[in-house]
Amino acid sequence: MKIAIAGAGAMGSRFGYQLKKAGQDVTLIDPWTDHVEAIREHGLQVDYDGQLDSVEIPILYPQEVTESYDLVVCFTKALGLDAMLANIKPALGEHTRVLCLLNGLGHEKTVEKYVPAENFLIGNTIWTAGLDGPGKAHLYGSGSLALQNVVPGHEEQAKEVAELLDQAGLNATFDPNVRYSIYRKAALNGCVNGVCALLDCNLGSFGSTDSAPVIIREVVSEFAAVAAQEGIILDQPEVVSYVESIFSPDSIGEHFPSLHQDLVQKGRLTEIDFINGAIARQAVEYGFRAPYCELITLLVHSKEQILGAK
Numbered sequence: 001m002k003i004a005i006a007g008a009g010a011m012g013s014r015f016g017y018q019l020k021k022a023g024q025d026v027t028l029i030d031p032w033t034d035h036v037e038a039i040r041e042h043g044l045q046v047d048y049d050g051q052l053d054s055v056e057i058p059i060l061y062p063q064e065v066t067e068s069y070d071l072v073v074c075f076t077k078a079l080g081l082d083a084m085l086a087n088i089k090p091a092l093g094e095h096t097r098v099l100c101l102l103n104g105l106g107h108e109k110t111v112e113k114y115v116p117a118e119n120f121l122i123g124n125t126i127w128t129a130g131l132d133g134p135g136k137a138h139l140y141g142s143g144s145l146a147l148q149n150v151v152p153g154h155e156e157q158a159k160e161v162a163e164l165l166d167q168a169g170l171n172a173t174f175d176p177n178v179r180y181s182i183y184r185k186a187a188l189n190g191c192v193n194g195v196c197a198l199l200d201c202n203l204g205s206f207g208s209t210d211s212a213p214v215i216i217r218e219v220v221s222e223f224a225a226v227a228a229q230e231g232i233i234l235d236q237p238e239v240v241s242y243v244e245s246i247f248s249p250d251s252i253g254e255h256f257p258s259l260h261q262d263l264v265q266k267g268r269l270t271e272i273d274f275i276n277g278a279i280a281r282q283a284v285e286y287g288f289r290a291p292y293c294e295l296i297t298l299l300v301h302s303k304e305q306i307l308g309a310k
């Protein structure tokens with residue numbers, strides 16, 4: 001299968017690396033000049049749980065894409081998804097399946113502008129990754145991913161993609177109820193991503209504070225209230241345990257959430273409007289308020305402004 005990773009930052013590099021090591025025909029696509037040039041010159045350099053490795057892997061700028069792929073895995077930031085898909089139209093053939101694994105809520109609307117719904121797969125992942133610099137990915141901890149076809153009747157294609165990613169060691173499964181998993185994962189991000197950026201700490205440090213259980217319980221209940229309006233009934237105690245399970249150093253407690261990486265480490269604008277911001281907006285549409293999500297969103301935007309994030 002000819003695979004493209006659209007957005008080859010930290011996570012795209014992880015997926016590209018693992019797929020390449022598994023023998024797949026994979027091409028990275030990314031607009032960041034230093035990163036693209038570093039990978040062209042030195043290969044993708046990887047620190048994998050302390051083991052150094054490098055792989056030769058083709059990488060294109062979006063405007064260099066001329067051919068279609070069998071599978072395109074989207075790993076841009078939420079703010080970059082639309083521009084990426086607009087710029088790689090030649091990659092999206094009649095039969096190209098597009099898998100969107102970004103954090104947050106509401107990406108369907110963007111993808112569906114460029115991809116027929118029957119080719120669209122949605123999912124989410126708890127894998128982690130960071131970049132130590134252009135062309136240098138830092139991979140640690142364990143993870144998994146779940147995906148599903150958007151249009152009923154296309155389960156076999158979705159299962160085939162899950163199988164292929166699983167064979168690359170990505171712990172991938174077909175999930176017949178992926179919208180539940182997306183809300184569950186978004187709730188997890190809603191509890192920790194903005195807060196760790198505001199507190200400038202990793203997951204484990206936040207998890208060890210006395211306030212963490214209260215914040216987690218309240219944020220999960222706001223995600224659950226919005227999800228319920230869409231017919232998705234989150235098992236709140238289970239979601240709270242899921243959030244708490246990531247704080248141990250044996251899990252991903254050492255990890256600085258991607259929103260911390262963006263805002264604090266790189267001075268970039270964040271995905272907060274697709275996480276807590278999405279819940280605050282949707283709650284208002286459904287006639288109630290989600291005050292914890294509202295406040296986290298406002299504070300993250302304040303911090304973006306204070307830091308002059310771009």
Ligand SMILES: NC(=O)C1=CN([C@@H]2O[C@H](COP(=O)(O)OP(=O)(O)OC[C@H]3O[C@@H](n4cnc5c(N)ncnc54)[C@H](OP(=O)(O)O)[C@@H]3O)[C@@H](O)[C@H]2O)C=CC1
Binds near residue numbers: 008012075077078
């Ligand atoms: N990192 C993680 O551990 C996890 C991330 N995710 C999710 O995966 C998706 C992708 O995230 P992630 O891989 O972390 O994103 P990255 O920031 O590592 O990469 C995304 C894009 O950011 C740009 N970029 C990154 N660093 C720089 C830089 N220093 N200068 C200029 N451009 C840069 C590139 O394009 P561009 O310039 O167009 O932005 C790149 O394609 C997000 O939705 C995220 O929430 C999910 C689980 C874990």
Ligand SMILES: CC(C)(CO)C(=O)C(=O)O
Binds near residue numbers: 126259
């Ligand atoms: C790994 C995890 C769950 C941590 O919040 C994540 O999704 C992120 O870093 O964005």
